[in-house]
Amino acid sequence: MALHRFSPHHYHTAIGSHPPVLRVAPGDTIRTTTVDAGGCDASGVQVTARGNPQSGPFYVEGAEPGDTLSVRLDAIVPSRDRGYSASAVAPNVVDPDYVAALPPGRMSLWAVDAAAGVARLVDPPAALAGLALPLDPMLGCFGVAPEGGQAISTATSGPHGGNMDYRGFRAGTTAHFPVFVPGALLHVGDGHALQGDGEIVGTGIEISMDVTVTVGLLKGRRSRWPRGETEEYIFTVGNARPLDQAVQHATTEMIRWLQEDHGLDAAAAHILLGQCVAYDLGNVFDPAYTMVCKMAKRTLAQVAGGR
């Protein structure tokens, strides 16, 4: 149950089997920092190349292929008072014949007041002068080393996690990742002060973060896609294009989870999911899109064997 403080000195824009920067035990807490998507740190200084640079990787003792790593997001706190966002919905998120009507893709600067929990545009268009958005800090991109010796760009996502841009990855949520390599090799980065669903402009409010996570090991529990839980839900994550396929991955993973770990047979799992499932949308900007399949814990609590 140690607390590790770690200040990164270099970063990775591909999630892979890089040499670990720290070895921790299941149950340990890591307090570290992340630069923003553009590689700028808490001082606003660019310290590494852009592209969702990741802190880590962190090696979790005892983690082996076939296990599941849990990552409780204890705290995600903006570490400076300026964030930025893109300002135009991305060409792949609008109708093809509307693309030519998109406004120029300038960056917007936001004043981020972590104490007050509010973000305001620094130089707003007139109509948005009064806009004060509640912060909802999250990690856009994090995950573990993928299988088969791959190193996967932080521009995209997969079974190993990565650039999922799911708003549910906020403090209080616990994420689960399949372990593909010894030590799992956890990477974290790409903090957003807040974000709309889908990250449809290609960014949230991008900002450096102070991040605290506690890792755990679900020994021998096999998962195929990222999973997680919040106070209200358990959830599974599918990452693919088209979104239909992300739905398929997330739904299949939830069916398996309900049957393997929540005490339901196939008939019960399917009936329950059919009438009670909920979906959230992660990223629809990146090469792989993200869909999240959720089941309410209060519903599971009604179910014999459900946990």
Added chain:
Amino acid sequence: MALHRFSPHHYHTAIGSHPPVLRVAPGDTIRTTTVDAGGCDASGVQVTARGNPQSGPFYVEGAEPGDTLSVRLDAIVPSRDRGYSASAVAPNVVDPDYVAALPPGRMSLWAVDAAAGVARLVDPPAALAGLALPLDPMLGCFGVAPEGGQAISTATSGPHGGNMDYRGFRAGTTAHFPVFVPGALLHVGDGHALQGDGEIVGTGIEISMDVTVTVGLLKGRRSRWPRGETEEYIFTVGNARPLDQAVQHATTEMIRWLQEDHGLDAAAAHILLGQCVAYDLGNVFDPAYTMVCKMAKRTLAQVAGGR
């Protein structure tokens, strides 16, 4: 502001320019009944062929191509105490290599207690014996006659609405449809006592309904896809495959709506949408899938010109 009571004698399983059964004025309220998706009425008797049979169409005086029809869902109340659902997640909603593991696609019978607001399985698998789900009645399939002389199966959806299976189409919501033909020709049907997101088993809890709607006419306001509003949100609806394209339709329609009717220029609309948009999932079972793009009214209220 008349109240029309209408008891249907025949039904349509393609939404098109059928002879209207009733002519109403903007502001009028229609109280009618719908059979369930299988064509069974409040007595459980099959009175028409299966396939989301629609009551109507209702002709709205003054509605012309280029207008938008509003349909306030005043009440959607189950009219009997038995509903049914499919019991297995559909093959197109799971990974292709998981399809062979799907359980048999039997129907489940549900006891629907509209007074208590609860549905329970009549013959549950053991694990679900204690399951009591809160009702959330909605219309799965409704819409207006499509353009160009088309008649479109109630198995699918499009710019005219149709089989969207969006849980947000509950009492209290107002739906908007583009008007493609004189009188708009509103069809309603396919009530669900409740439904999971996506209608992933291919049904909600299917049941006959007593339905009350109030129609309105947004004269000269052009829309291209269904829209609507709830107490908390305005929303737009895209219907297409793959889901990516449904996202594109819904998002583009929201951008247009924000600019055309909510007083935002392109720069403001895009920045606002980028960090504040939310999406809900409608149907991922039918030939066209459904995605809903939402903007919170409380956010719009912060915006100069926003309504």
Added chain:
Amino acid sequence: MALHRFSPHHYHTAIGSHPPVLRVAPGDTIRTTTVDAGGCDASGVQVTARGNPQSGPFYVEGAEPGDTLSVRLDAIVPSRDRGYSASAVAPNVVDPDYVAALPPGRMSLWAVDAAAGVARLVDPPAALAGLALPLDPMLGCFGVAPEGGQAISTATSGPHGGNMDYRGFRAGTTAHFPVFVPGALLHVGDGHALQGDGEIVGTGIEISMDVTVTVGLLKGRRSRWPRGETEEYIFTVGNARPLDQAVQHATTEMIRWLQEDHGLDAAAAHILLGQCVAYDLGNVFDPAYTMVCKMAKRTLAQVAGGR
């Protein structure tokens, strides 16, 4: 074996159960005319609204749901000397971030010399002054009335055929369509003097045609998607978005055809198809895309039971 000459006086831009203009017997030949996609006839006069107007429908005596209609394309001959095409690849056919770079979507005029079998641009950009393209006349849109009382826009396609824009639908090819309504109700239109794969600019060289077809009835032979044969291949057609789904429809239909009518068991059909299948691309412009799955007759001839 009668020959029917039919001059259309009105046209349809939705394929559905319209009143037939002519009743023919299986084995009969129909010689008719088609207007171009814009509704202009052999004189270049616009005689009906644009949108792939269809001649017909033709009622085939004895055709009933569950049968398959065959349509041998005997002759497709341009009936005037001018055709037109769009000049820019469509926004949905290029990368979303390339759309803004597309050139303006002007129309190009082509001189079509049916006797010489060549098309030349009337007012070419300099680089194309020497371009002389061999004609390859085809029908872009034809098919039969769809099931369930639907009327489907000639802008799109489905199990009933429609706007498939497949270059293989040239003279010498026989198309097969599932029969969904009594008489099948054959529609024909949308001739192209020639076309690139995919109809990626949204048109071929659009032109009015003299069309001769001979209908046949495969009594009691069930099909689910369009099929056909050329001198070298048998083929099946899937119409859907995304293209992946069109591949699925066409491939599944071919597997069924090989097993139901070509004397192969499942093991043989799958092995054969796996190493010998070929695909052609139809339309990637319309709401539904088209993929064609082919099997060479010379390969089938090697196979016991294969026809």
Added chain:
Amino acid sequence: MALHRFSPHHYHTAIGSHPPVLRVAPGDTIRTTTVDAGGCDASGVQVTARGNPQSGPFYVEGAEPGDTLSVRLDAIVPSRDRGYSASAVAPNVVDPDYVAALPPGRMSLWAVDAAAGVARLVDPPAALAGLALPLDPMLGCFGVAPEGGQAISTATSGPHGGNMDYRGFRAGTTAHFPVFVPGALLHVGDGHALQGDGEIVGTGIEISMDVTVTVGLLKGRRSRWPRGETEEYIFTVGNARPLDQAVQHATTEMIRWLQEDHGLDAAAAHILLGQCVAYDLGNVFDPAYTMVCKMAKRTLAQVAGGR
């Protein structure tokens, strides 16, 4: 113009920046061997783990990011007399509701007679006893190290090439790849004695090969996706899901190529492509699908400036 003979001792199942096994100059020829997709060599002995193991990488002197590497496929010759294939169309290639009807996924053994140029099933189902398929040897998976420090599984494909399973990659074809890292780092593997379009069963006839390639360097010529040429065509390759997106990548790359290197302005390039483009289907089995966009050289030869 040296000839290098190279016998691999280890193999890679992710294409990335591995240490090069050989350094060659532009114009040099490499004669090497590839194991089959399952890791078995010319003796049928499994010498490495399965999964399209790659020989190489080969470092091409002078190749730098922003250049294009050409790889002329001089010879691809089966190096043993037994190959194998999967025997059932893959679940993702048929309709979801047909998956349960797929036959068991056994392997088929083929006798491959490279001298006679024919493959025959070793233990055929009765109907296929007479089947003798002409060989058409090709490389299923080859490419260069991807950008950004990635290592990408040989199960899939991308801008760097990879598992494209395109039948056009046969002897006589020259492939082009964007260079992302110094030396390009060419990998080759996954030979097929023959293959159906789409690799719809997940394999061709998998076999070890003797492979001869000649590399060249198009210095300063930027490409974004694989390209190539045969005697009759130039072509571009898009790798993505859904296929619609692969079409977009390949088509956009062809437009760029026509404008950047074939002397056409936008107007001419679009008109020409619109009426003359052809598409071939690569893989529809892997995580990324492959579509090939082609332009006939005989057509380009008619065009001023066209090469």
